[in-house]
Amino acid sequence: MNYKLSEILLLLSVLSLVGCNLSQSVVAKPPQQQDLQTTPSVLPTQRNTSKSAPLLTYKIETYHSQVMGASRTYGVSLPPGYEQNPKQSYPVIFLLHGGHGNPTDWLIQNKGEALKTVEQLYTTGKLPPSIIITPDGNDKRGSSPYRDPEYIDGPNGKVSTAVGDELVKVVQSRYRTRTNPDFWAIGGLSSGGWGAMNVGLHNPNHFSILFSHSGYFHDKSGPINSPITYIKTVPQQSQKKLKIYLDSGTSDIEEIHQAEQFTQVLNKLKIYNLFRQFPGSHTWQYWREHLADSLTFVGEQFRSAEIAHRASNLGINQNKNTQKN
Numbered sequence: 001m002n003y004k005l006s007e008i009l010l011l012l013s014v015l016s017l018v019g020c021n022l023s024q025s026v027v028a029k030p031p032q033q034q035d036l037q038t039t040p041s042v043l044p045t046q047r048n049t050s051k052s053a054p055l056l057t058y059k060i061e062t063y064h065s066q067v068m069g070a071s072r073t074y075g076v077s078l079p080p081g082y083e084q085n086p087k088q089s090y091p092v093i094f095l096l097h098g099g100h101g102n103p104t105d106w107l108i109q110n111k112g113e114a115l116k117t118v119e120q121l122y123t124t125g126k127l128p129p130s131i132i133i134t135p136d137g138n139d140k141r142g143s144s145p146y147r148d149p150e151y152i153d154g155p156n157g158k159v160s161t162a163v164g165d166e167l168v169k170v171v172q173s174r175y176r177t178r179t180n181p182d183f184w185a186i187g188g189l190s191s192g193g194w195g196a197m198n199v200g201l202h203n204p205n206h207f208s209i210l211f212s213h214s215g216y217f218h219d220k221s222g223p224i225n226s227p228i229t230y231i232k233t234v235p236q237q238s239q240k241k242l243k244i245y246l247d248s249g250t251s252d253i254e255e256i257h258q259a260e261q262f263t264q265v266l267n268k269l270k271i272y273n274l275f276r277q278f279p280g281s282h283t284w285q286y287w288r289e290h291l292a293d294s295l296t297f298v299g300e301q302f303r304s305a306e307i308a309h310r311a312s313n314l315g316i317n318q319n320k321n322t323q324k325n
Contacts, residue, residue, distance in 0.1 A: 056080070056115040058107050058132070063170050067162040073136050074167060075103040077115055078175070079129030080122065089176045091130045091302050093295070094163070094207075096137050096188030096195045099148040103134045111284050112189075117291045126292075127299035128306075131175055135163045137188075137195055151195025152225045160225075163195075164203035182241065182305035185298045187211030189287045194219065197227035197244075204238035209301045211245035211294040213287050214255050217262040228262045231269065244273040245297040247290055249280030 058077040065072040079090055095114060097105040106112035114132065121127035137149045139156035153160045168184075171177060178184070186207045188196040193215020200210040223229035231239070244266060248255040259275055266273040274297060280286035 056119055060103060065162050065166060067158045067166045073103055075107055075134035077132040089178050091128060091183040092171060092177050093130050093132050093298060094186040095134045096192030098190035098192045100143055100145040102143055103136050106134045113288055114291060121295055126296045128302050131177060133171055135167055137163060137192060148191035151198050152221055154221060160199050160202050164199040164206060168206045181206055181208040183302060185209035187294055189213040198225050201227055201231055201234055204234060208241045209243045209298055213290060214248050214252050214282055216255055217258045228265055239269055239271055242271050243301045245294050247276040247278060247293060249286045250277055251281035
């Protein structure tokens with residue numbers, strides 16, 4: 001009995017030691033502690049200090065619009081290093097909201113979340129650092145779920161001029177922007193996609209890159225605000241400078257049909273354009289997923305413009321040197 005008792009005690013001692021060692025590696029933590037382990041609190045600091053993943057922010061700013069006779073707002077996100085590089089000027093991208101929208105739509109969570117996309121494109125080099133502007137596209141009637149905003153100069157306000165000319169000059173006066181329209185892009189979603197085409201085509205002296213997600217190109221106000229018709233009246237010199245991107249979800253049958261018609265017109269006019277179809281419908285999920293496609297297109301045009309600009313300056317300098325010699 002004594003032998004068996006001592007054997008049992010020895011076995012219990014061994015099991016106790018093994019149990020202690022096991023407890024150090026497999027003890028389950030409370031759910032709250034596990035969450036803290038998988039999402040460390042230092043992540044925001046790491047993103048702030050990382051050169052490859054800048055943390056972008058935005059502000060809502062106000063200005064007085066003489067065109068609209070009222071105060072107007074816009075969202076703005078400045079590129080990384082803007083304050084640290086006071087001599088550098090930047091390209092500009094306008095993002096227009098759709099129906100029942102406002103300047104925060106492209107920026108906030110569960111809607112556009114555009115700054116996440118922009119950060120990724122900065123990191124991968126697909127988009128040069130740019131000033132992002134989200135205008136208020138609503139007319140004097142304000143925002144309503146029962147109607148789309150009117151990106152036109154009409155009875156409810158000169159929104160096209162307010163966004164495409166007046167706000168452009170406000171942005172140029174407040175921030176360090178490139179002045180050449182080859183470094184200015186305007187795009188949007190749904191009625192904002194139509195608005196971007198309409199505003200851009202009425203202001204080719206400010207914008208040469210236009211893009212639309214799920215937009216339409218006929219407007220009930222008539223041909224002057226229907227890009228598919230109005231573009232034929234744009235001077236050929238301005239037409240040659242245009243670069244246009246279109247996309248729609250395959251479930252948006254009417255939008256796809258209009259985009260196909262618009263593309264045919266663009267091709268006849270020999271205007272550079274790209275039209276793409278993706279699986280999806282008229283939803284924020286679709287627009288979030290494909291903002292990267294339009295902004296990658298924009299980035300390509302900015303880079304091409306920069307190459308042409310440098311080549312032009314080089315040619316000018318060479319001519320000056322030749323004349324001196």
